[in-house]
Amino acid sequence: MSAAAEAGLRRILAVVDLLIDAVDEETLVPALLPVLLSAVPGDSIIWAPRAGTSDRTLTFPADLLSQDVRDAFTREAATDSLVTHTTVGPGTPMRRSTLQTRSEFHALAAYSDVYRPFGAEQQLAMSFPAGYLDGAPRKVCVAISRSGSGSDFSDDDVANAALLRIRLSHALDRLSPPTPAAPGVTLRESAVLALLAQGLTNQQIAHRLDISPRTVDKHLEHAYAKLRVGSRVAAANAWLTRGPTATRSGR
Template sequence: MSAAAEAGLRRILAVVDLLIDAVDEDTLVPALLPLLLGAVPGDSIVWSPRAGCADRPLTLPAGLLTEDIRDAFAREAADDCLVAHTTLGPGTPMRRSTLQTRGEFHALAAYADVYRPLGAEQQLAMSFPAGYAAGTPRKVCVAISRGGSDFSDDDVAAAALLRTRLSRVLNRLSPPPPPSPVTRRESAVLALLARGLTNQQIARRLAISPRTVDKHLEHAYAKLRVGGRVEAANAWLTRERTAVRLAP
């Protein structure tokens, strides 16, 4: 292994060591940002919680995003393909140069108002699930910028390796809220559903209307965090078996 590769590996392991010992996000992220900039070298980094989290982005250097830059980004980000990749797409580590030419980048309104003032001629960005905030699933977007040479394949590989670990740790630190318990009537509907009965058959058994069965199932799906009949039946059966095992 070359000296440069060994140094790169040490920087990645420093991030991993920090993640292993993490106990809360508020103390983790400020210590994490400089280590991420070491593992994927750049001039600046933006850590931006999204999707239900009202937290402002954290940056290194601190105070990187002025009010004017934040306002310009909010206005113009919809036309940015790299932003679309991290917010609407898969969020895998991506170089801006993979998505657009330098001319296309410079033609963006966001380049003049956001990226040029930041010295962000080259960018590598990624996003990942990061647990829950106020009961809502959350995603974190990370953007690393440089003013000089583009990011290498090794930089992309290092970001991909760290992305998985970042997501795992943040999911651990911000777990989902416990599901709301199903009501007795919802449980009765789920029990019959698990036996393979249709909504009409369930309605006749329980002497309620099919529409009421639909409403009970709609509420139960949300509480069990499932999207359909088969998932709901399996989730209910799993809960019942667990309750039987734990009963004194």
């Protein structure tokens, strides 16, 4: 193994060690961000606990994003193909340069309002299932950026991010607080209902939970009977009124 490969392996193992020892997400993430930024080198890293939003976002360096930048991201995220990949797409590690040319990136409103203010010229982003947040299933998004003076992310960077993605997902799922229990609705039905209440289609729910649309239909059919409703709108309203009520006995 080359010296560079050994150094890369040591950086990945440093992340793994942190994940193994973690006892809660609140203390893990601030310590994790600089170590992740060493494992997949860049100038800055953004950790979004709910992919596709700026809610509770943490960064390294700290205070990377002004409120104006956060507000602009909320307005313009839907037009950004890299954000789409991490939210409703598969969320596998992806270089921005794989999705669009530099000129296409610079033409985005999000470039001038979001990315240029903190010097993000090259980006690598990924998302992964991470248990529950506020009773709803969620994906965490991680975006690493490099300035214009740096080179683009390499194939090795993408491969290392893929290795870390699996371990991050397992660790965050382990640290996720349990869903409040109530009779009847299973954990998987709870996950489907929570996303339904957020306005997602069956296809989007299937993508988010890594199941088929047909399976989503079956979960909704069972949940309708338990909630005593007969439509998507009624089920969503019932879920928003009652809150998450799943037990871990049925996935």
